[in-house]
Amino acid sequence: MSAAPLPNRVNIRKAVTRCAKYSGCLGSEQLPQFAALLDPARPLVDISVEFGENEEGRQFASVEMDARVVLECQRCLQPVHCELKAASRLGLVPGDEQARQLPAGLEPLIAVDEVDLWELAGEELALALPVVAYHPQGECEPPKSDRDDRSDKEERDFTEPASENPFSVLSALLDSGDMKEK
Ligand SMILES: [Zn+2]
Structure with missing residues (x-):
């Protein structure tokens, strides 16, 4: 063309x-x-x-x-x-x-x-333009299997329990709310 x-x-x-x-x-x-x-x-x-x-x-x-x-x-x-x-x-x-x-x-x-x-x-x-784009099913880049960067993983493991706290607090609040309604 x-x-x-x-x-x-x-x-x-x-x-x-x-x-x-x-x-x-x-x-x-x-x-x-x-x-x-x-x-x-x-x-x-x-x-x-x-x-x-x-x-x-x-x-x-x-x-x-x-x-x-x-x-x-x-x-x-x-x-x-x-x-x-x-x-x-x-x-x-x-x-x-x-x-x-x-x-x-x-x-x-x-x-x-x-x-x-x-x-x-x-x-x-x-x-x-699509709102979201994907590779065709099964053609995504495979995740790196043998990764050496453990620090990345450790960091995530470390932050996960902390990030769960707000949710447990929230669910406790919701539970008590349920109790009151009942
Ligand atoms: Zn992909």
Whole structure:
């Protein structure tokens, strides 16, 4: 895929009239908020946006996004590579009122005169990000079996009894509460 620069701002009327299609790649320069997440092997977000008007005369933008990010696996806490793909059709509306009138299947994209394609790419990427990431089942990094750093373990063993105290106090309180209710 060519790494053509994607224009930043696009005039809606012109783009819809010409059924214009824009596609290209954005990097951390255009999407600095995702710089730390993008896969260093290919730190680019592929995005294509096609403008048009449907039978009902509604202006829309069809967006396809493809990006590779590196997240932290919530099972083994090691990096997990994720490919994120999104495809959506957005209804171009100038305000909230028109957004509420959009039929199901068209998510509103509120924009007057111009659409910011970089911002749109960032929004699509943010929506595609999983809340939690995991390696596929059974593919997590195995825990280090013969660890020499006993101090780490000893420290944990030492702190565990202390951290249990608040809970035993709490359960004692709850127990006494139960007694009173009964
Ligand atoms: Zn994992």
